[in-house]
Structures are given as C-alpha cells and as structure tokens.
Amino acid sequence: MRNIKLNPATNSNILLDKDNIKDFKAITRGEVMLPGDHGYESARKVWNAMIDRKPGLIVRCIGTHDVIQAVNFARDNNLLVAVKGGGHNVAGNAVCDGGIMIDLSLMRSVRVNTTNKTVRVSGGCLLGDVDYETQLHGLAVSAGIVSHTGVAGLTLGGGFGWISRKYGLTVDNLISADVVTAEGKVLTASREENTDLFWGIRGGGGNFGIITSFKFKCAEIGTEVFSGMMIQPFEDAKKYIQFHREYVRKLPDEMTVWMVVRHAPPLPFLPERLHGRMVVAIPFVYLGDRTTGEELIRPIREFGHPHGEAMGMNPWLEWQAGFDGLGSHGARNYWKSHHLEDLSDEVIDKILEFAGKFPSPDCEIFIPHMQGAPSRVAENETAYTFRSTPYVLNIHTRWNDAAEDEKCIAWARDFFENTKPFANGVYVNFISEEGEARVKEAYTHETWGRLTQLKNRYDPTNLFRMNQNIKPSG
Numbered sequence: 138m139r140n141i142k143l144n145p146a147t148n149s150n151i152l153l154d155k156d157n158i159k160d161f162k163a164i165t166r167g168e169v170m171l172p173g174d175h176g177y178e179s180a181r182k183v184w185n186a187m188i189d190r191k192p193g194l195i196v197r198c199i200g201t202h203d204v205i206q207a208v209n210f211a212r213d214n215n216l217l218v219a220v221k222g223g224g225h226n227v228a229g230n231a232v233c234d235g236g237i238m239i240d241l242s243l244m245r246s247v248r249v250n251t252t253n254k255t256v257r258v259s260g261g262c263l264l265g266d267v268d269y270e271t272q273l274h275g276l277a278v279s280a281g282i283v284s285h286t287g288v289a290g291l292t293l294g295g296g297f298g299w300i301s302r303k304y305g306l307t308v309d310n311l312i313s314a315d316v317v318t319a320e321g322k323v324l325t326a327s328r329e330e331n332t333d334l335f336w337g338i339r340g341g342g343g344n345f346g347i348i349t350s351f352k353f354k355c356a357e358i359g360t361e362v363f364s365g366m367m368i369q370p371f372e373d374a375k376k377y378i379q380f381h382r383e384y385v386r387k388l389p390d391e392m393t394v395w396m397v398v399r400h401a402p403p404l405p406f407l408p409e410r411l412h413g414r415m416v417v418a419i420p421f422v423y424l425g426d427r428t429t430g431e432e433l434i435r436p437i438r439e440f441g442h443p444h445g446e447a448m449g450m451n452p453w454l455e456w457q458a459g460f461d462g463l464g465s466h467g468a469r470n471y472w473k474s475h476h477l478e479d480l481s482d483e484v485i486d487k488i489l490e491f492a493g494k495f496p497s498p499d500c501e502i503f504i505p506h507m508q509g510a511p512s513r514v515a516e517n518e519t520a521y522t523f524r525s526t527p528y529v530l531n532i533h534t535r536w537n538d539a540a541e542d543e544k545c546i547a548w549a550r551d552f553f554e555n556t557k558p559f560a561n562g563v564y565v566n567f568i569s570e571e572g573e574a575r576v577k578e579a580y581t582h583e584t585w586g587r588l589t590q591l592k593n594r595y596d597p598t599n600l601f602r603m604n605q606n607i608k609p610s611g
C-alpha cells in the first residue's frame with residue numbers, strides 16, 4: 138500500500154504510512170477506500186456535479202463505532218474532515234479535497250414505534266427511507282419534497298416541506314439525537330440531556346458533531362393526500378402572483394400552495410405544444426378531505442385562463458417522489474436564496490425580468506409559502522431563525538454543460554443582488570459556497586453569538602468545518 142498525503146487543503150505535510158492506514162482499516166467495520174480503490178470514484182460523488190473533490194481517504198461507516206474511530210483517526214492525524222449524509226447539499230460540503238470523507242450512506246436503518254408514533258432514523262438515511270417505513274402505518278415525518286435528499290443535512294439546517302405548515306419544521310419534530318463529538322464521545326441531545334447541544338443542532342448544521350441517529354415525532358397523515366398541480370400562463374404571471382401572495386396567506390395550515398416559475402416539463406395533462414414553454418406551476422397538498430380541499434383551491438382554478446391541472450387523492454409515497462426527476466443527481470447547480478417579507482410588485486417585476494432571461498431551460502424560481510406551525514414556535518427555541526417570514530425566493534440555477542458555468546452563475550448572482558434589498562435572511566440549507574458573512578445572515582446576531590459559544594464548547598478546534606461554518610471564537 139502507498140503513502141498518501143491527506144491534507145493538501147490545509148498544506149499540512151501529513152503522510153499516513155501503510156501501517157497507520159492498516160491499523161485504521163483493522164478497527165473499522167465498514168469500508169475504507171483510497172484513491173484508485175474499487176468504489177472510490179462513486180463514493181466521492183455528490184448530488185451537485187459542480188463538485189469534483191478527491192478525498193485522501195473515504196470511510197463508509199456501518200455504525201456509531203466506525204464513526205467514533207473515524208473522528209478519532211481524523212483528529213489525531215490532523216485531517217480535514219467532510220461528513221456525508223445524503224450528499225445533496227448544493228455547496229458540496231459532504232466531500233473534501235484531501236482529508237477524510239466520513240460517509241454515513243450505509244447507515245440507513247429506520248425503526249417505527251407505532252405505540253407512541255415516533256421513528257428512529259440512522260444518520261445516513263434519505264427522506265424516502267423514512268417515508269417507506271412510516272407509511273406502513275399511515276405516518277410521516279415533516280421533512281422535504283425530494284425523496285433522495287438526506288435526512289441528516291436537511292434536519293440539521295431546519296427542514297420544511299409539504300406538511301410543515303401543519304406539523305412544524307423537521308427540527309420541531311426532533312425528539313433526540315445521538316451525536317459523536319470532536320472528542321469522539323457519544324452524547325444524546327434532547328430536551329432533557331445536553332440541552333444546549335439540542336438547541337444548536339436544530340438549525341446550526343453539522344458544526345457540533347456527527348449525528349448517528351435521530352428520533353422524530355411522526356404525523357398521522359394516512360397514506361393518501363389530496364394534492365396536485367395547476368398551471369398558469371407565464372404571460373399572466375404578474376397578475377397571478379399578485380393574487381397568489383394574498384390568497385396563500387389566508388389558507389388554513391392544512392393547505393400548502395407553492396409556486397414555481399419555469400419551463401413546463403412534459404406533464405401528461407398539458408398539451409404537447411406547451412411542453413418547454415414558460416409557465417407558473419402551482420403545486421399543492423391538502424391534509425384533509427377532498428371536498429374541502431377542492432373548495433379551498435377553487436379560486437386558483439378559476440383565476441384567469443389556466444393551461445391545465447391534475448389533482449386527486451395521491452399516495453403520499455408517490456407524491457413525495459413526484460419531484461425527484463426535476464432535482465435528479467448529476468446536473469450542475471448553483472443556488473441563491475432569500476427569505477422574503479412580501480412579494481411586492483417590485484419583487485414580482487424582478488422575478489419576471491430574470492425569469493425572462495433564464496440562462497438554461499432547467500432553471501427555476503421556486504417560491505414556497507412558509508407561515509403556519511413553524512411561526513408559532515418561539516424564535517429562540519431552536520437555532521433555526523426567521524420563523525415568521527412568509528415566503529422563500531429560491532433561485533435554482535441548473536444546467537449540464539461546464540462551458541456554461543460562468544453564464545449561469547452570473548445570472549444567479551445578478552438576480553440575487555437585484556432582490557437582496559427586499560430580503561430578510563436566508564435558510565442555511567440553501568446557501569452555496571458563499572463565505573462566513575452569508576452564513577451569518579441565516580441567523581440573528583443573538584443566535585450567532587450563542588452558536589459560537591456552543592462551537593467553543595463542543596468543537597473548539599473546528600474539526601467539523603466542511604459545512605456552513607460557525608468558527609469558534611478562541
């Protein structure tokens with residue numbers, strides 16, 4: 138076996154000799170891979186094809202024991218550490234150049250407790266893993282909308298989706314988590330134990346340790362939900378958005394209606410001539426009976442001259458995977474995002490101006506409506522901030538050809554700068570690689586101070602820094 142230089146990123150001259158790696162392999166129950174090993178190339182890939190990093194070593198853990206060994210090995214050898222949950226993060230923090238990638242993707246067990254309606258989820262699970270097991274009992278965890286997203290990264294940033302207006306953010310449903318700290322200790326964080334850590338991991342990202350297991354409260358939603366999509370013409374977008382901004386804010390928490398400005402996918406209910414045309418797509422989910430749901434969305438169906446619609450009682454598992462194709466692995470992605478207090482006429486004009494010059498046909502402007510149960514939780518209850526801003530403006534820039542990187546990124550940045558005057562904060566999970574000042578904008582000043590104190594306590598050497606990083610102040 139060869140010597141490998143593991144820490145080019147920090148310029149440290151650490152060479153692990155073959156005995157050192159052999160010893161590490163001997164105490165690891167999962168797989169340890171070096172460049173050139175079978176499986177290394179696929180293991181280092183993450184969702185965003187813009188990210189092409191080559192770790193010095195990849196360890197695919199199969200349990201908490203492996204995670205502890207990997208953390209100890211990394212710390213003792215001064216290695217740069219990246220932690221992979223689902224590998225979905227747009228910034229690509231799940232993989233590093235040089236250093237060690239601690240990959241949890243083999244840790245995907247899900248155990249439902251039907252008596253108290255809770256679920257225990259391992260640190261490498263994807264959202265679909267949780268949906269499949271909980272749905273056996275008509276249960277669900279409030280989380281995101283694409284089934285191949287990782288539970289860990291999503292939860293650590295906050296987590297929202299189709300049922301969060303009714304049931305709260307993913308962090309609001311977190312009961313406890315097992316955390317491997319930088320010291321290699323396992324701590325349980327909950328309302329009863331290590332309460333400071335419990336506060337921090339609910340929004341503060343992967344800064345404080347590696348979560349090997351989460352326990353969530355489940356919602357009893359049944360196995361089918363009244364859901365669907367309506368399509369409005371882009372030509373009427375301004376009028377529609379003006380209507381939408383007022384209308385969604387009057388809806389009960391059971392009804393979630395979002396909005397996406399994009400080129401129409403080849404949806405079976407749309408005439409072929411509209412495929413690829415710019416449209417406003419309006420997907421919705423209603424947690425209740427069909428008749429009431431239909432009554433609630435009637436104003437949208439009757440607004441203007443819609444292109445088409447499809448709706449019905451859809452199996453939750455199908456609905457949760459319905460958007461997977463639009464966010465599939467392997468494309469190049471660059472995201473920008475804001476929280477918005479209002480969809481004012483000026484913001485709408487900017488949205489339509491930039492939608493009119495999409496740099497690629499796969500781009501979209503995604504506008505979820507957020508208020509509901511999350512806004513009724515006190516702001517200082519969790520590290521997740523900006524609970525009462527009503528809208529998110531997500532600039533999803535997506536393309537395939539590396540030659541278009543510059544054009545696509547420039548468009549996103551320009552759009553972002555043009556809408557920044559209307560913004561109030563950002564969701565940490567939607568930040569690309571944008572530096573510390575931007576990470577701070579995901580939190581209030583007070584929350585940032587508290588997170589820094591927590592970092593000083595649990596990770597004073599910043600071992601866990603491949604994330605939206607909160608530096609220790611020492």
Ligand SMILES: Cc1cc2nc3c(=O)[nH]c(=O)nc-3n(C[C@H](O)[C@H](O)[C@H](O)COP(=O)(O)OP(=O)(O)OC[C@H]3O[C@@H](n4cnc5c(N)ncnc54)[C@H](O)[C@@H]3O)c2cc1C
Binds near residue numbers: 288298
């Ligand atoms: C197509 C798509 C759809 C999305 N939809 C939603 C949505 O509906 N709602 C929503 O809230 N968000 C959504 N997101 C954003 C998503 O929450 C983030 O991308 C999140 O970081 C993904 O988590 P992951 O585990 O897959 O990511 P990873 O890239 O594996 O990790 C993200 C960060 O978390 C850290 N991390 C991962 N696992 C652990 C662990 N076990 N312990 C400690 N740290 C860890 C990593 O080191 C990294 O810093 C979406 C993202 C994409 C790409």
